[in-house]
Amino acid sequence: xxxxxxxxxxxxxxxxxxxxxxxxxxxxxxxxxxxxxxxxxxxxxxxxxxxxxxxxxxxxxxxxxxxxxxxxxxxxxxxxxxxxxxxxxxxxxxxxxxxxxxxxxxxxxxxxxxxxxxxxxxxxxxxxxxxxxxxxxxxxxxxxxxxxxxxxxxxxxxxxxxxxxxxxxxxxxxxxxxxxxxxxxxxxxxxxxxxxxxxxxxxxxxxxxxxxxxxxxxxxxxxxxxxxxxxxxxxxxxxxxxxxxxxxxxxxxxxxxxxxxxxxxxxxxxxxxxxxxxxxxxxxxxxxxxxxxxxxxxxxxxxxxxxxxxxxxxxxxxxxxxxxxxxxxxxxxxxxxxxxxxxxxxxxxxxxxxxxxxxxxxxxxxxxxxxxxxxxxxxxxxxxxxxxxxxxxxxxxxxxxxxxxxxxxxxxxxxxxxxxxxxxxxxxxxxxxxxxxxxxxxxxxxxxxxxxxxxxxxxxxxxxxxxxxxxxxxxxxxxxxxxxxxxxxxxxxxxxxxxxxxxxxxxxxxxxxxxxxxxxxxxxxxxxxxxxxxxxxxxxxxxxxxxxxxxxxxxxxxxxxxxxxxxxxxxxxxxxxxxxxxxx
Amino acid sequence: xxxxxxxxxxxxxxxxxxxxxxxxxxxxxxxxxxxxxxxxxxxxxxxxxxxxxxxxxxxxxxxxxxxxxxxxxxxxxxxxxxxxxxxxxxxxxxxxxxxxxxxxxxxxxxxxxxxxxxxxxxxxxxxxxxxxxxxxxxxxxxxxxxxxxxxxxxxxxxxxxxxxxxxxxxxxxxxxxxxxxxxxxxxxxxxxxxxxxxxxxxxxxxxxxxxxxxxxxxxxxxxxxxxxxxxxxxxxxxxxxxxxx
Numbered sequence: 001x002x003x004x005x006x007x008x009x010x011x012x013x014x015x016x017x018x019x020x021x022x023x024x025x026x027x028x029x030x031x032x033x034x035x036x037x038x039x040x041x042x043x044x045x046x047x048x049x050x051x052x053x054x055x056x057x058x059x060x061x062x063x064x065x066x067x068x069x070x071x072x073x074x075x076x077x078x079x080x081x082x083x084x085x086x087x088x089x090x091x092x093x094x095x096x097x098x099x100x101x102x103x104x105x106x107x108x109x110x111x112x113x114x115x116x117x118x119x120x121x122x123x124x125x126x127x128x129x130x131x132x133x134x135x136x137x138x139x140x141x142x143x144x145x146x147x148x149x150x151x152x153x154x155x156x157x158x159x160x161x162x163x164x165x166x167x168x169x170x171x172x173x174x175x176x177x178x179x180x181x182x183x184x185x186x187x188x189x190x191x192x193x194x195x196x197x198x199x200x201x202x203x204x205x206x207x208x209x210x211x212x213x214x215x216x217x218x219x220x221x222x223x224x225x226x227x228x229x230x231x232x233x234x235x236x237x238x239x240x241x242x243x244x245x246x247x248x249x250x251x252x253x254x255x256x257x258x259x260x261x262x263x264x265x266x267x268x269x270x271x272x273x274x275x276x277x278x279x280x281x282x283x284x285x286x287x288x289x290x291x292x293x294x295x296x297x298x299x300x301x302x303x304x305x306x307x308x309x310x311x312x313x314x315x316x317x318x319x320x321x322x323x324x325x326x327x328x329x330x331x332x333x334x335x336x337x338x339x340x341x342x343x344x345x346x347x348x349x350x351x352x353x354x355x356x357x358x359x360x361x362x363x364x365x366x367x368x369x370x371x372x373x374x375x376x377x378x379x380x381x382x383x384x385x386x387x388x389x390x391x392x393x394x395x396x397x398x399x400x401x402x403x404x405x406x407x408x409x410x411x412x413x414x415x416x417x418x419x420x421x422x423x424x425x426x427x428x429x430x431x432x433x434x435x436x437x438x439x440x441x442x443x444x445x446x447x448x449x450x451x452x453x454x455x456x457x458x459x460x461x462x463x464x465x466x467x468x469x470x471x472x473x474x475x476x477x478x479x480x481x482x483x484x485x486x487x488x489x490x491x492x493x494x495x496x497x498x499x500x501x502x503x504x505x506x507x508x509x510x511x512x513x514x515x516x517x518x519x520x521x522x523x524x525x526x527x528x529x530x531x532x533x534x535x536x537x538x539x540x541x542x543x544x545x546x547x548x549x550x551x552x553x554x555x556x557x558x559x560x561x562x563x564x565x566x567x568x569x570x571x572x573x574x575x576x577x578x579x580x581x582x583x584x
Numbered sequence: 585x586x587x588x589x590x591x592x593x594x595x596x597x598x599x600x601x602x603x604x605x606x607x608x609x610x611x612x613x614x615x616x617x618x619x620x621x622x623x624x625x626x627x628x629x630x631x632x633x634x635x636x637x638x639x640x641x642x643x644x645x646x647x648x649x650x651x652x653x654x655x656x657x658x659x660x661x662x663x664x665x666x667x668x669x670x671x672x673x674x675x676x677x678x679x680x681x682x683x684x685x686x687x688x689x690x691x692x693x694x695x696x697x698x699x700x701x702x703x704x705x706x707x708x709x710x711x712x713x714x715x716x717x718x719x720x721x722x723x724x725x726x727x728x729x730x731x732x733x734x735x736x737x738x739x740x741x742x743x744x745x746x747x748x749x750x751x752x753x754x755x756x757x758x759x760x761x762x763x764x765x766x767x768x769x770x771x772x773x774x775x776x777x778x779x780x781x782x783x784x785x786x787x788x789x790x791x792x793x794x795x796x797x798x799x800x801x802x803x804x805x806x807x808x809x810x811x812x813x814x815x816x817x818x819x820x821x822x823x824x825x826x827x828x829x
Binding site for chain 2 (some may be wrong): 273303305307344362365377388394397511
């Protein structure tokens with residue numbers, strides 16, 4: 001990849017600055033907006049794959065050991081029936097892909113790239129070349145991850161958490177190169193993510209437009225700033241961990257293998273030291289997106305701007321000292337467990353503050369139920385459920401029982417699907433006009449949102465119930481257990497809902513591609529929004545603005561301000577009596 | 585359809601866990617209803633209508649302090665209530681003369697009784713596979729080991745879960761309060777045979793246990809017990825766990 005990149009680069013040196021060739025514009029582009037689009041396409045493509053893997057898992061749980069429709073061509077030996085090893089591979093890869101190659105590329109990769117320069121008034125990222133490399137390294141990591149499906153022994157099958165020594169010794173799972181490629185891919189992705197996060201942090205610190213003080217930044221920029229700091233500090237821990245795991249597997253080291261004096265719990269400490277900040281890496285950008293979209297369609301300032309920013313900072317600090325709550329029954333010292341329960345309870349407070357502030361934003365508003373707004377409201381309400389179910393796990397005695405059950409599966413999906421994915425949909429519908437210069441279709445948007453919202457809940461809410469009933473996660477066949485027999489009908493119900501949830505995404509795909517080519521041309525500021533990206537043309541040209549960059553005079557959420565005749569007051573509109581005419 | 589709830593609890597500390605579970609259930613349930621009712625009311629009341637003007641406000645410090653302090657207090661109380669139960673279950677080890685070793689492996693529970701001399705690692709140790717017999721109302725100490733990957737000792741009705749980590753000896757305990765036969769699954773992904781890795785724990789009355797021990801744990805009893813993999817009789821495998829309710 002780097003070789004072809006270098007050739008492409010050499011080619012285009014001659015192309016000059018104004019007329020960039022096809023390759024430099026669409027493939028090896030250093031323009032943050034093109035990189036954002038590339039991350040978006042990559043994430044959406046992987047989402048299809050991750051979703052299909054989820055449906056395969058669900059099929060097996062509802063109708064164990066029956067042929068999965070459409071798989072008879074791939075699993076020829078069994079005629080489409082999943083074997084336990086294949087099943088383990090399916091859920092392992094579902095989670096790995098969704099977390100590392102869907103949510104991270106879309107929220108941090110795509111919207112981080114798109115929003116940061118445009119919303120702080122910069123012409124591009126601080127290091128455009130590094131930005132391009134960040135995408136292509138991540139893309140390479142994605143290809144490595146996909147290649148694992150084709151190697152002998154199958155792909156990684158030790159869970160997305162890849163607990164050692166199951167993951168550290170090939171003979172325990174029968175997976176050889178699949179798990180190695182999993183390690184190599186995540187190692188590569190870690191490098192790509194580091195490039196991105198350095199870029200985000202530098203850009204936000206150094207390249208804000210005149211007047212864009214830190215506390216005039218839109219909350220989505222705050223969220224991406226904090227996410228980038230978490231990425232910078234958390235991902236290297238995973239990167240080191242997967243390297244150590246790979247060494248255990250291939251070079252005979254014993255970091256995690258007790259037979260050679262290693263310590264299995266070391267892997268869990270490394271993994272969750274990364275893994276818990278990772279949860280906030282997945283959710284913080286969505287929180288920022290919701291905080292951005294709610295005021296626009298409430299036509300009123302965000303409630304408690306400073307509390308919102310500081311609660312995100314608080315979450316970022318606390319996220320480092322809560323990770324042990326994943327390990328309450330792992331054999332870690334119970335005294336340590338007690339300490340982690342205290343911090344875990346504390347981290348619920350900033351989340352509660354944010355929820356109440358979102359409600360406060362709705363109070364006395366003038367709510368416009370647009371498609372991005374509906375998705376943001378779904379984010380808020382589903383995040384509430386995900387946050388409340390988290391309190392059960394924070395209480396260590398209760399966690400003894402619900403650890404490793406479907407209650408946890410329900411919780412994580414309320415947070416990362418109900419939270420992050422609804423946040424991603426909200427962002428796509430909201431910024432699509434700016435990103436691609438065309439509006440999305442409203443009817444198709446509703447046709448996508450409502451079934452998704454309904455079937456999301458019908459899929460994941462019952463998982464709380466079967467989890468309370470005791471169903472373990474990651475089991476191949478729940479009907480093997482007598483104490484789970486009476487709730488098998490729920491597994492069937494969940495699978496039907498999941499299939500319908502999958503089908504509900506079709507209007508989104510149609511809408512996305514139809515709007516991309518045939519959507520109505522987007523005006524500069526279709527939502528009457530205040531932030532700077534809406535002062536650039538749709539889509540913004542290379543370097544975003546004409547000869548002069550916008551100047552910022554006020555905070556981002558001055559909706560329905562008495563200072564203005566309209567119900568919005570852009571950040572860059574000069575105050576009355578100040579030099580420079582009002583633009584609106 | 586109505587048994588959507590926790591399985592029957594038959595252990596001493598299970599009561600503490602269930603009590604906390606229900607407490608959190610009611611707290612989160614009430615919070616959930618309050619938040620959703622408020623949200624829905626706002627969505628209806630403040631929907632965009634002609635002539636409506638949004639309220640221009642940036643926040644309210646008093647309100648914000650209240651909704652920071654109130655959840656914080658609730659969470660502090662929950663922490664204070666969780667800590668004693670946790671400490672009782674995981675940090676203290678009640679005195680007992682009933683000790684068994686459980687050695688987990690892909691994909692079985694290997695249970696060792698110390699035999700007549702009360703010591704492990706001697707010739708009269710008795711081994712069982714996927715099967716444990718204990719007397720009712722007796723503290724059972726489990727010395728948990730694994731010989732390959734991480735497994736997790738889970739008995740839903742006992743509310744016990746503890747990972748078995750290779751290279752470590754982890755002590756856990758339970759005290760079952762009702763005779764019966766309880767399913768004993770592995771709760772941590774341990775490989776392709778993870779699903780179906782399960783044993784049975786038989787809780788006997790003291791008399792029955794004495795009888796069972798005399799037949800199976802004394803020196804005369806054939807050590808073949810270790811080989812005899814208990815296959816459950818196929819007769820009505822369903823509903824048995826439920827029938828106990």
